[in-house]
Amino acid sequence: MTDYRAPLADIDFVLNRVCGLDRILELPGYLDVDSSVVRDLLEEAARFMEEKIAPLNKVGDTFGVRLNPDHSVTTAPGFADAYQHYVLAGWGAVPFETGFGGGGFPWVVGIALQEILTASNMAFSMCPLLTQGAIDAILHHGSESQKMTYLPKMITGEWSGTMNLTEPDAGSDVGAVRTKAVKNADGSYRISGTKIYISFGEHDMADNIVHLVLARTPDAPAGTKGISCFILPKYIVNNDGSLGRKNDITCVSVEHKLGIHASPTCVLSFGDNGGATGYLIGEENRGMQYMFTMMNQARLSVGLQGLSLGDRAYQQALQYAKDRRQGRAPGAPAGESSPIIDHPDVKRMLMTIKTTCEALRRLTYWNAACLDVAKHHPDASEREFAADLAALLTPMSKGWGTDMAVELTGIAVQIHGGMGFVEETGVAQHYRDARITTIYEGTNGIQAIDLVGRKLGMQGGAVVKRHLDSIDSLITKLDGRPQMSGIRAALTKTLAATREATDWLAQHGGNQLDLLSGATPYLRLISVLTGGYLLAESAVIASDSGLDDTVVTERLTSARFFCEQLMPVADGLVPSITGDSELLMSSI
Numbered sequence: 001m002t003d004y005r006a007p008l009a010d011i012d013f014v015l016n017r018v019c020g021l022d023r024i025l026e027l028p029g030y031l032d033v034d035s036s037v038v039r040d041l042l043e044e045a046a047r048f049m050e051e052k053i054a055p056l057n058k059v060g061d062t063f064g065v066r067l068n069p070d071h072s073v074t075t076a077p078g079f080a081d082a083y084q085h086y087v088l089a090g091w092g093a094v095p096f097e098t099g100f101g102g103g104g105f106p107w108v109v110g111i112a113l114q115e116i117l118t119a120s121n122m123a124f125s126m127c128p129l130l131t132q133g134a135i136d137a138i139l140h141h142g143s144e145s146q147k148m149t150y151l152p153k154m155i156t157g158e159w160s161g162t163m164n165l166t167e168p169d170a171g172s173d174v175g176a177v178r179t180k181a182v183k184n185a186d187g188s189y190r191i192s193g194t195k196i197y198i199s200f201g202e203h204d205m206a207d208n209i210v211h212l213v214l215a216r217t218p219d220a221p222a223g224t225k226g227i228s229c230f231i232l233p234k235y236i237v238n239n240d241g242s243l244g245r246k247n248d249i250t251c252v253s254v255e256h257k258l259g260i261h262a263s264p265t266c267v268l269s270f271g272d273n274g275g276a277t278g279y280l281i282g283e284e285n286r287g288m289q290y291m292f293t294m295m296n297q298a299r300l301s302v303g304l305q306g307l308s309l310g311d312r313a314y315q316q317a318l319q320y321a322k323d324r325r326q327g328r329a330p331g332a333p334a335g336e337s338s339p340i341i342d343h344p345d346v347k348r349m350l351m352t353i354k355t356t357c358e359a360l361r362r363l364t365y366w367n368a369a370c371l372d373v374a375k376h377h378p379d380a381s382e383r384e385f386a387a388d389l390a391a392l393l394t395p396m397s398k399g400w401g402t403d404m405a406v407e408l409t410g411i412a413v414q415i416h417g418g419m420g421f422v423e424e425t426g427v428a429q430h431y432r433d434a435r436i437t438t439i440y441e442g443t444n445g446i447q448a449i450d451l452v453g454r455k456l457g458m459q460g461g462a463v464v465k466r467h468l469d470s471i472d473s474l475i476t477k478l479d480g481r482p483q484m485s486g487i488r489a490a491l492t493k494t495l496a497a498t499r500e501a502t503d504w505l506a507q508h509g510g511n512q513l514d515l516l517s518g519a520t521p522y523l524r525l526i527s528v529l530t531g532g533y534l535l536a537e538s539a540v541i542a543s544d545s546g547l548d549d550t551v552v553t554e555r556l557t558s559a560r561f562f563c564e565q566l567m568p569v570a571d572g573l574v575p576s577i578t579g580d581s582e583l584l585m586s587s588i
Contacts, residue, residue: 060262123262134161192271201266229287230278259432303401313412359531399447400527518577
């Protein structure tokens with residue numbers, strides 16, 4: 001099994017050349033951060049996670065978690081100790097505000113750290129990931145008292161966080177939640193109900209777990225308009241900040257899953273002994289608005305999981321392809337078996353994984369950089385545009401990123417041949433771990449619906465138009481570059497297909513059946529186009545920046561392969577987008 005090594009060279013290129021980290025660091029709020037410090041930070045993070053976290057990936061997959069008779073959960077051997085080292089090193093605090101003990105770095109730097117952590121050990125990374133989302137929700141919507149009570153220790157990682165949406169009878173239909181919240185005389189609430197699929201809902205790695213729970217007050221209106229959001233700590237926090245009594249929260253069971261075995265996915269029961277104590281965030285009946293703060297950030301992080309798993313699987317498949325000898329490759333001497341990497345089909349599979357991961361890295365990092373600009377740019381119009389662009393990119397990051405996670409890890413299994421189907425090889429774990437990513441934090445069907453139903457109509461369609469115009473502008477820059485003529489031709493064709501599909505969806509916006517029937521293929525089409533655009537932009541940047549010839553050649557090769565050999569398949573999706581929706585609905 002190949003050890004993981006963080007792809008620091010490409011991460012550095014994307015941060016500094018594609019996302020313009022220096023410009024981000026000039027924004028108010030980041031003036032104390034130096035780009036050279038970022039490089040040192042990432043190098044040290046890579047060393048730490050490669051040595052401390054990555055070796056536990058197989059251990060966690062084999063051991064899983066244990067639910068004890070007292071309803072506590074024991075994580076895999078080494079996880080609790082590694083998490084303490086993670087906390088002491090301060091990795092979770094890097095992208096958060098200094099006022100609550102954070103490092104004050106841009107979110108795009110946090111995303112780079114998150115990629116390295118997730119690729120090292122996806123199951124382990126789930127704990128910090130959920131905590132980040134809970135931090136963000138409290139930071140945006142909590143009272144000053146709640147911020148001071150919970151954020152300092154959540155930002156250090158001493159306390160972890162969760163998001164509790166799903167119930168047995170309410171999966172993606174969050175408006176159907178039945179968990180009840182009754183107000184107490186002291187202003188707190190008595191919470192009762194059951195939540196399922198709660199990642200790290202109970203564990204032994206942190207001192208306290210801060211649950212963010214959606215519930216309904218007695219007189220709340222039906223549906224999503226009647227949902228409120230509450231903080232329910234595992235241990236009640238005393239006035240002096242110390243931990244008091246255990247809250248009335250019980251881990252009833254942990255799920256036995258296809259993948260991410262070391263991440264405890266819990267069924268939590270609130271109020272078995274009279275009612276769990278909860279504290280309202282913001283106002284009643286605005287819980288969905290607050291929870292979307294968590295969900296949108298989490299969706300980007302889950303898209304990043306797709307990239308991370310794809311890259312981890314690629315590294316393992318690449319090494320196997322170099323070591324494994326079978327058959328005679330074209331041009332090889334007679335009588336000798338060749339490394340399978342010399343066979344064209346294997347080379348194609350490896351390049352498919354490599355270039356798609358590079359496209360995903362650029363997409364997700366750009367998505368995060370937009371969030372930094374939206375938060376800190378001094379110009380209100382620039383903040384608005386960056387926020388809108390981030391909103392447009394998020395369903396691409398999550399939907400395409402995780403669809404690709406399943407495809408790319410599956411290709412890595414294929415490269416291993418029969419050995420890929422054997423658990424001891426280790427590559428099957430990445431495939432199993434990836435499968436959940438298309439489901440949680442909003443299934444990819446929901447991402448597609450969000451894209452065509454909400455995001456295409458932003459600013460009357462101006463946001464997507466500006467994005468497509470940017471791609472058109474890059475195509476113009478490719479004129480007079482003969483080595484990029486194939487990239488230019490492919491981008492031109494796919495851009496035309498995307499404009500055709502976008503216009504068709506805009507014209508049929510009043511027909512919900514037409515809109516939703518074409519949503520998923522449209523998500524794939526615009527995502528592939530965006531990935532090709534970002535790789536082509538990288539090739540231009542590398543060529544125009546006087547970088548080493550090796551870097552220029554690699555960037556050009558990646559862009560050519562993706563645009564010329566992978567992207568054309570997406571052009572054929574237009575008939576699926578504009579096809580007969582009545583035929584689709586009557587087919588089964």
